[in-house]
Amino acid sequence: MKRWILWGATLLFAGGVLTGCSTQGQKAEPKAKNLAAVSEEKTDAEEKQEPTKEEKVFQTGETAAVDGLEITVQSAVLKDGNKYIPPEKGKVLAVQFQLANQKDEPVSVGVEAFNLYDEDGNALQSYFSYDDGFMKADLQKGETKKGVLYFDVPQKEKYVLLYKPNLTDEKEIKFEVALQHS
Template identity: 35%
Template sequence: MKVKKLITASLGVVLVSSIFLLSACGETEVSKVDNGDKKTEAKADENTKKKENKVFKIGDTVKVNDVELTITKASYTDPAPYTKAEKGKVLTIELKAKNSGDTQAFVDNTDFNLYDKDGNKLKDYFGYDEMAVSGELNKGKQLTGKLYFDVPQANSYELVYTPAFSLDSKEIKWNIEVK
């Protein structure tokens, strides 16, 4: 009987500790970085709900926790010679990521999804020798890379980034206009 009470008490302590640790991790912080390095914070309270739902555009630098992401360019590129684009076009999105934090950060193409104007998810394109952006970023370092999607031609798309290592599954959105 004592063993059963001890196990029950231990499980209760572990459960309470786990909840405390998970809540201490906090929410994903998102802010837009202005050209003058001023930051507009977007935190999860009632006064900033509109900022959280903001849709960014090409050229905007968005700070997600300690990683600054900038979509620098979006253009249609020719498909690889032996890998057809099923929807007709390959959209190549150029990305710059910078780690402004004190610990390593990870950025990967699988954290990004592209949608058409009707909300349909578009497939990644895997025909090029060059791999899509992916990598660990040490403190103060940056990387550039590309995201590739098989798309029908359109004026704009929605790119959604959901950091893999966040607890709240916050989505950061860009309106991608192809010119």
């Protein structure tokens, strides 16, 4: 007799748990639909927003600033590359630049914050076969540092260098990098 009571109680308990699970699933579905509708409304509103200011593109020799860091692209020249590791796209672009910390606190800048694109918007890879290539700078208040970025590029006349200090932030600086001819 005790065995039947124990089995009955177990079945009632299991039935209650399963009933509770199925009820929650039914209630959650309309909420998911509502969240999707709210998300779609936000997307529509974001698409309708027009940019409030035109994005400035800096030229070689001009100084741009973001979050207290000043960046000046000083020059850009094409090189043949290292004899042991030839560039895949044919040439190496050497971009000389200067950083200046105008903030009251230290600033750290790494090579990953810089990306280069060709005239068609194709991303180009960094080229790390030179010993003097820029990797990272830790700048104290008022400190400046010069560096060289190297990129594996096809031979073109102009490129776009993008500096984005934080991957999750919208802030960025865009430079049109024109080659210097000797």
